[in-house]
Amino acid sequence: MPDNEDRASWAAIACQAMGARTGQAGYFEGDWVIEPELLMEIGGDLIGNLFHLAVLNGCDPRQMLMNGAGHFMYELREEIEEAEEAEALAEFEEGFQELENFLELGPGKGE
CATH class of the missing domain: 1.10.287 (Helix Hairpins)
Known part of the structure; x- marks a missing residue:
């Protein structure tokens, strides 16, 4: 059964994948370690992009x-x-x- 560190690593993978397309790829130091201000930036971008995806799909x-x-x-x-x-x-x-x-x-x- 996954724990919250597993879930955090899945989120890091999503951020890293998005960062590879947006120029934010070098933000992470290892699997899921990132400076707080950089996480706020890329995490906010990812959430905003999920909102765009939601609207485009009627959610x-x-x-x-x-x-x-x-x-x-x-x-x-x-x-x-x-x-x-x-x-x-x-x-x-x-x-x-x-x-x-x-x-x-x-x-x-x-x-």
């Missing part, structure tokens, strides 16, 4: 983001529960609620 990009966040939270919850870190789980669940609120309202709304 709602916000729903795609919610689905991804839901998968992330489920997988993270599993990892935290296995490590029996209840405090960490509560913090991440609070963060997920903030993400849901953001997606429902949109940036800059309801603040």
Whole structure:
């Protein structure tokens, strides 16, 4: 069964493949090690490109983001529960609620 490091490596492969086409290929140091600011750049580009793909296929990009966040939270919850870190789980669940609120309202709304 894959763990979250496996999932991170799959994401790195997607970023590396996209980077090979966009000139961002040299960002990674090894399998999935990358400077945070570079990850924010290429990761944001990949997410934006997935949104374009979603729209072209009649999908709602916000729903795609919610689905991804839901998968992330489920997988993270599993990892935290296995490590029996209840405090960490509560913090991440609070963060997920903030993400849901953001997606429902949109940036800059309801603040």
